[in-house]
Amino acid sequence: MRLSRRLVLAAALAPLLAGALPGAPARAEEPNSILNASYDVAREVFEAINKQFVPAYKAKTGKEITVNQSHAGTSKQARSIVEGLEADVVTFNQVTDITFLVDKGFVAKDWQGRLPNASSPWYSFPAFLVRKGNPKGVKNWDDLVRDDVKLVFPNPKTSGNARYTYLAAYAFALEKFNGDKAQADAFAKKLLANVVVFDTGGRAATTTFVEREQGDVLITFEAEVLGVRDAYKDRGFEVVVPPVSLLAEFPATVVDKVADKRGSRQIATDYLTYLYSPEGQTIAATFNNRVVDPKVAEAFKGKFAPVRLLKVEDVFGGWANVQKEHFASGGKLDTLFVAP
16 A cells, blocks of 8 residues: 555544634635645645635635645745746745745745744654664664664755754754864764665655665654554554754745735635644644644643754754755755765
């Protein structure tokens, strides 16, 4: 059975209330579909959200719509939009990819102020999936730079997922070595050198680890490792949540240039607002995302292990600095990255 099908969780979702949907009645000139361009491992959560949003939207507005999905590494998605992909909304996993769309004139500069929590409806962080019995004894980031431990995670040049892994490891090393950037560089270089396969996106990396059985450790978002563990109980995979990791926010916004062209702004806005509703938050949490609604978060807290989360703003001075120092052409990642 293909991985994307096996990852659909069987947990029952509470019936959603159509009355919770915000937004004004649909206008005749609006399109009957929108496209959500999202990150690679978000297929299942948005399939579930769309199945509930569509009837809720019809009950509220009387209008039948379709929410189409596109999934890939978010850097690739952002480039595709600039090149002509007409995505009405993006639900990404990295601020810099939306900044790219801002710089290209596709998204308004004030996008983070248009929705709660700086337009991030849920969050996660890099965690580890290991094989049955954790034969390499992996517990923390230190273990990932050992010569006997082989890793699988996506290519940081194409995947926001992988960029969080790289930044989390670098942040860990800065703490370990008391801010010594030379030692942090060496740590990150060794981590990258231990990767046996650099796939273009997070789901392809999961497939490499699970189905092609390569590597000792898969590093990806906690939501993904929990989902894989639960979907493949017969394989005995184990989740390792490191004591410290890096907060991964999932920014979402209307793609203004596309929405204005297609007349889809109201639908797109209602769709993103729905992600913050108790119903939307419950679905996200059911798929192992840590959510921002306090009541929903409290209801699901038992399924999540404790972790200390560092923030990009505190460690690196913000995403603009990260982009300039690490991810720009000729930046630190280019210096440290050695493809196998």
